[in-house]
Amino acid sequence: MAPVSLASTSLNGGDVTTNGVVYTNGHTVNGHHAVKKPRQDGFGTRAIHVGSEANPETGAVIPPISLSTTYKQSGIGIHKGFEYSRSGNPNRNAFESTLASLEAGGAYGLAFASGSATTATVLQALGPNAHIVSVNDVYGGTFRYIRRVAAENQGLEATFFDLESATDEEIVSAFRDNTKLVWIESPTNPTLRLIDISRIARLAHSHPSKPLVLVDNTFLSPFYSSPLLLGADIVMHSLTKYVNGHSDVVMGALILPAEHGAFAEKLRFLQNAIGAVPSAYDSWLAQRGAKTLHLRMKAHGKNALAVAKALEKEEGVLEVVYPGLPGKTEAARKKNALAWKVLSPHAIKFVGSSPETHATSAPPPEGFPFSGMISVRLRGGKEEAEKFLTSLRLFTLAESLGGVESLAEHPAQMTHGSIPPADRELLGIGDNLVRLSVGVEEEEDLVEDVVQAVRAATGTA
Numbered sequence: 001m002a003p004v005s006l007a008s009t010s011l012n013g014g015d016v017t018t019n020g021v022v023y024t025n026g027h028t029v030n031g032h033h034a035v036k037k038p039r040q041d042g043f044g045t046r047a048i049h050v051g052s053e054a055n056p057e058t059g060a061v062i063p064p065i066s067l068s069t070t071y072k073q074s075g076i077g078i079h080k081g082f083e084y085s086r087s088g089n090p091n092r093n094a095f096e097s098t099l100a101s102l103e104a105g106g107a108y109g110l111a112f113a114s115g116s117a118t119t120a121t122v123l124q125a126l127g128p129n130a131h132i133v134s135v136n137d138v139y140g141g142t143f144r145y146i147r148r149v150a151a152e153n154q155g156l157e158a159t160f161f162d163l164e165s166a167t168d169e170e171i172v173s174a175f176r177d178n179t180k181l182v183w184i185e186s187p188t189n190p191t192l193r194l195i196d197i198s199r200i201a202r203l204a205h206s207h208p209s210k211p212l213v214l215v216d217n218t219f220l221s222p223f224y225s226s227p228l229l230l231g232a233d234i235v236m237h238s239l240t241k242y243v244n245g246h247s248d249v250v251m252g253a254l255i256l257p258a259e260h261g262a263f264a265e266k267l268r269f270l271q272n273a274i275g276a277v278p279s280a281y282d283s284w285l286a287q288r289g290a291k292t293l294h295l296r297m298k299a300h301g302k303n304a305l306a307v308a309k310a311l312e313k314e315e316g317v318l319e320v321v322y323p324g325l326p327g328k329t330e331a332a333r334k335k336n337a338l339a340w341k342v343l344s345p346h347a348i349k350f351v352g353s354s355p356e357t358h359a360t361s362a363p364p365p366e367g368f369p370f371s372g373m374i375s376v377r378l379r380g381g382k383e384e385a386e387k388f389l390t391s392l393r394l395f396t397l398a399e400s401l402g403g404v405e406s407l408a409e410h411p412a413q414m415t416h417g418s419i420p421p422a423d424r425e426l427l428g429i430g431d432n433l434v435r436l437s438v439g440v441e442e443e444e445d446l447v448e449d450v451v452q453a454v455r456a457a458t459g460t461a
């Protein structure tokens with residue numbers, strides 16, 4: 001399978017564009033032939049242009065939705081690249097090229113019917129009797145698939161670990177001869193543990209079993225984090241969240257770098273064999289959503305930082321977990337430093353840091369935008385949490401996250417209700433924990449809303 005290539009569009013005069021990378025035409029300088037230097041368009045430019053070329057037949061600027069399930073062949077096996085819509089569809093293919101371009105370091109993009117279908121497909125690709133190491137508070141549906149489906153059906157064994165606090169020795173001792181994958185979610189849901197992806201990738205790749213490192217990048221989106229640049233082998237997304245961003249599509253994706261062509265091919269085979277494919281309409285909608293990903297992620301991050309800061313000042317709040325905030329404990333400061341260190345190249349630009357000095361710079365004391373998810377521990381318990389959630393005016397009490405509208409939920413009874421209470425306690429998912437997905441409404445309205453709800457719920461002023 002060749003990496004996604006979109007050589008037909010020219011964004012810079014006569015230059016050639018391949019998957020968002022613009023190669024300037026070589027010319028002679030002082031008698032020497034200048035080296036062709038690749039120049040890459042910025043994140044927002046790629047979001048809008050890659051995979052969205054004007055229709056060559058009609059000139060339509062927005063790609064038409066291709067609903068046909070089958071495609072005419074002029075002779076047996078002679079066609080224009082499409083045979084049957086499960087194996088390939090113009091809207092899905094176009095969107096896959098957008099995804100491969102947005103996830104820095106990506107060459108192959110595969111879109112699935114949901115984040116969960118994506119998880120199922122990648123775990124099936126490991127074959128029978130494999131072992132994986134996974135972060136402990138992985139998304140509940142991922143945990144369920146590993147424990148209740150893959151364990152039973154393919155003998156998959158899993159070791160769950162707090163990969164945030166585990167030492168190098170503890171992590172390495174978890175690897176076995178048949179360890180094929182390390183599953184990272186960062187930040188985790190809902191406690192927002194932050195995993196040092198480059199450390200885990202270094203440990204995994206230097207172990208003889210050479211497990212692949214997969215990062216579920218749903219919470220940060222390709223805008224704030226580029227796991228492939230940190231050494232990960234595969235990135236996965238529930239596109240249902242930030243990438244689509246409008247709470248109206250369920251979809252998932254995998255993105256792999258150029259060196260994993262063979263594995264991408266295997267995943268593509270499974271995707272078709274299993275039929276875990278998204279519809280043309282959903283692909284089209286999600287591509288439309290992705291065009292504003294950079295604008296939305298900036299607004300989510302700015303609003304979340306303002307909301308987190310306002311909540312920190314409230315007497316009714318015990319703790320605000322937001323990796324962009326400096327934090328009050330040693331652990332929170334470490335998390336903040338790691339969040340700063342791992343910002344993607346485009347997020348580094350957005351937060352006003354310098355690409356040249358960023359790696360050695362300290363995070364700003366006033367905090368910085370780091371996606372839109374916040375977890376809050378309220379003074380009190382279940383009753384106060386429920387009162388907070390029902391006192392909110394703009395934040396809707398609902399599961400899910402990453403849409404333009406602000407949402408709030410109670411993990412202990414909603415998204416993480418299926419986890420036994422003792423395990424929830426160990427993970428830090430108490431009855432007083434609420435999770436906020438901060439949307440892109442006006443900052444001051446959101447701040448006013450959470451402050452009044454905390455005060456109403458906890459009887460503070």
Ligand SMILES: Cc1ncc(COP(=O)(O)O)c(C=O)c1O
Nearest residue numbers: 114115116139216218238240251
């Ligand atoms: C981090 C994470 N990964 C995967 C999934 C599963 O995605 P989907 O709901 O699109 O199947 C979710 C869903 O909430 C999620 O939050």
